[in-house]
Amino acid sequence: MLNSVELMQMHIESLFTLNDDLRLLNINEPWDTTKSAPKFIMGRTIKGETIYYFRHGVSEDIISKVSELCLKEPIVQNANARPKYFEQYLECFQSSSYTEEICFYVPDSEEKIRDCILLDSKNVSKYTSDGFEWLKEEFPFSLPCVAFVHAGQAVSICRSVRISHKAHEAGIETLGAFRGNGYAYAVLFKWAQEVRQLGCEPLYSTLSDNFRSLRVAEKANLICFGAGFIVN
Numbered sequence: 001m002l003n004s005v006e007l008m009q010m011h012i013e014s015l016f017t018l019n020d021d022l023r024l025l026n027i028n029e030p031w032d033t034t035k036s037a038p039k040f041i042m043g044r045t046i047k048g049e050t051i052y053y054f055r056h057g058v059s060e061d062i063i064s065k066v067s068e069l070c071l072k073e074p075i076v077q078n079a080n081a082r083p084k085y086f087e088q089y090l091e092c093f094q095s096s097s098y099t100e101e102i103c104f105y106v107p108d109s110e111e112k113i114r115d116c117i118l119l120d121s122k123n124v125s126k127y128t129s130d131g132f133e134w135l136k137e138e139f140p141f142s143l144p145c146v147a148f149v150h151a152g153q154a155v156s157i158c159r160s161v162r163i164s165h166k167a168h169e170a171g172i173e174t175l176g177a178f179r180g181n182g183y184a185y186a187v188l189f190k191w192a193q194e195v196r197q198l199g200c201e202p203l204y205s206t207l208s209d210n211f212r213s214l215r216v217a218e219k220a221n222l223i224c225f226g227a228g229f230i231v232n
Contacts, residue, residue, distance in 0.1 A: 004045035
C-alpha cells in the first residue's frame with residue numbers, strides 16, 4: 001500500500017486540476033471542468049504530514065501566512081477534528097465558506113461480489129431506466145461505473161467522479177428504498193476492482209458530517225489516511 005502522503009497527493013490531484021506551478025485551477029469533475037477550484041486545500045495525514053495547495057492568483061502574502069500555519073498543524077489524532085488554526089485560515093482568506101472531509105483508501109479484495117455488473121454503453125439504459133435516468137448524460141465521463149442489480153434494475157451505483165492518471169475517487173448513489181442493505185459496500189468493492197485493472201488507486205472521501213457515507217466506510221473497513229480542509 002502507498003504511504004499516507006502519496007495517497008493524500010493523489011486525492012487532491014484527483015479533486016482538482018493544477019497548473020505547472022502546482023496551483024489549483026478547476027474542480028476536476030469529469031463531465032465539467034469549468035468550475036473554479038477553491039482558494040485553498042490542506043490535507044493532514046494520520047502520520048503527521050501536512051500538504052497544501054493554493055488556487056492560482058492567491059497573493060504571496062496570504063500564501064506565506066497560511067503556509068506558516070500549515071507547518072505548525074499537529075498530528076491528526078481524530079480525523080473529525082478541525083485544524084488547530086481553523087479560524088486563522090478563514091480570516092486569512094476572508095471567507096466563511098469551508099469544507100471538511102475524511103479520506104479513505106479502498107483496500108484490495110479478491111472477494112467475488114454478487115449481483116454487481118459493470119455498466120457500459122450497451123447496457124446502461126437497460127439497467128438505469130427506473131431511478132437513475134440522470135446517469136446517462138454523465139455516464140461516458142465517469143467510468144468505470146458499477147451497479148447492484150435488483151429485479152432487473154440498478155438500485156445502487158458506484159462510479160468514478162474524479163479521475164487522474166494515478167487515482168479515481170468513488171461516488172456512490174443508492175435509491176432510498178434500498179439503503180441499509182449493504183449494496184453500497186458491494187458496488188464500492190466491485191468498482192475498486194475495476195479501477196485497479198486500469199492501473200489506478202481507488203479512493204473514497206466524504207464530508208465529515210455525512211454519517212451515511214461514513215457508515216459505508218466503516219462497514220467496508222476502508223483505511224483512513226487523513227483529513228482534508230478546504231476554504232472556498
